[in-house]
Amino acid sequence: IHVDFASRLATGEPLFSAWVGSREPAIAALLAREAFDLVTLDMQHGAVDVDAAIRGIQLVAGAGKPTVVRIPVGEFQTTSRLLDAGAAAVIAPMINSAADARAFAAFAKFPPLGERSWGPHAALALSGLAPKDYLARANGLTQAVAMIETRAALDAVDDILAVEGIDAVFIGPADMSIALSGGRDLDPESAAVDAAIDHVLARARAAGKAVWVYAGPPERAAALARKGIVVSAIGSDTTFLRQGAQAALAVVGR
Numbered sequence: 001i002h003v004d005f006a007s008r009l010a011t012g013e014p015l016f017s018a019w020v021g022s023r024e025p026a027i028a029a030l031l032a033r034e035a036f037d038l039v040t041l042d043m044q045h046g047a048v049d050v051d052a053a054i055r056g057i058q059l060v061a062g063a064g065k066p067t068v069v070r071i072p073v074g075e076f077q078t079t080s081r082l083l084d085a086g087a088a089a090v091i092a093p094m095i096n097s098a099a100d101a102r103a104f105a106a107f108a109k110f111p112p113l114g115e116r117s118w119g120p121h122a123a124l125a126l127s128g129l130a131p132k133d134y135l136a137r138a139n140g141l142t143q144a145v146a147m148i149e150t151r152a153a154l155d156a157v158d159d160i161l162a163v164e165g166i167d168a169v170f171i172g173p174a175d176m177s178i179a180l181s182g183g184r185d186l187d188p189e190s191a192a193v194d195a196a197i198d199h200v201l202a203r204a205r206a207a208g209k210a211v212w213v214y215a216g217p218p219e220r221a222a223a224l225a226r227k228g229i230v231v232s233a234i235g236s237d238t239t240f241l242r243q244g245a246q247a248a249l250a251v252v253g254r
């Protein structure tokens with residue numbers, strides 16, 4: 001799973017992720033059996049804790065898909081546990097400086113890039129690699145993804161992209177819209193957010209790194225993929241549930 005995900009990312013083809021905040025790993029596994037390329041579990045705003053994420057990674061792998069996990073703000077040490085459990089990538093929210101990016105990458109990468117400690121129990125089985133081969137390849141196979149979603153992050157984007165252990169940046173358009181409007185607006189598809197996305201795409205291209213995004217609606221995901229974003233998250237699980245319920249209820253006049 002890890003080898004396949006890393007090589008698909010390397011092609012630059014757009015990939016589409018389900019976005020799951022539910023604690024129940026069966027929900028993630030259910031979505032993994034749809035045509036999503038990967039599943040993202042959200043520990044920042046969702047109900048997913050480490051235990052649920054570790055079990056979710058296994059169930060999603062059972063459906064043949066890689067799992068990405070977003071950690072809570074600043075909980076960088078959780079990164080190593082999730083990678084040990086077989087997460088293909090970890091997303092860290094609110095990375096606002098090169099120092100934040102380095103602190104995160106330290107837990108994501110084995111020496112010499114970082115300080116990740118050895119213990120990839122489930123990851124060994126999911127990667128299909130022998131321990132020495134996993135050590136040799138893990139830094140390249142697993143992704144450390146830094147979220148850009150504030151003014152400070154936009155100002156520091158070149159420094160964040162330059163941190164060696166950071167593989168990609170992930171734009172959070174909701175927080176970005178709040179930041180760019182001085183807290184007055186929530187509009188993830190505003191012109192200001194679009195300009196920020198274009199800027200980050202250009203800087204990432206110059207740095208040779210990829211850009212991921214939380215797209216939300218599928219139409220937005222398709223449009224962002226056409227711009228060159230490699231991973232667009234669609235969803236979320238609760239949105240799918242509510243939209244399905246509302247569509248069904250509309251048929252019976254509710």
Ligand code: 3PY
Nearest residue numbers: 149172173174175214
């Ligand atoms: C944002 O849009 O701010 C995000 O963090 C996406 O989940």
Ligand code: MG
Nearest residue numbers: 149172174175
């Ligand atoms: Mg955010």
